Amino acid sequence: MEDIKTRPPGVNATGLPLAEDLMSGAGAIAHFIFGNDSEGSRRKVYHAADKLGLPCFKLGGTLCARRTTILKWIAKQESVV
Secondary structure, three states: OOOHHHOOOOEOOOOOEHHHHEEEOHHHHHHHHHOOOOHHHHHHHHHHHHHHOOOOEEEOOEEEEEHHHHHHHHHHHHHHO
16 A cells, blocks of 8 residues: 655646645536536535535535545445445
8 A cells, every 4th residue: 555655746646636636616516416507506515515415524614525535436336326
């Protein structure tokens, strides 16, 4: 396993810089998951975060998530079904 101390600053275990991995706002998360950031898609993101366990967090009042974490969550959901 890679030691976090050997990684360049701001790079996660997948090699993706944090700035590229982090999504800020329900619109950005909706666009990543659904391909658009319509009001309906943003509402689906809030619903998934509240009721379905979508892995996200708040920075101030803004909903944020990592692309890599959401992809892992989706893969886990697929394996359960």
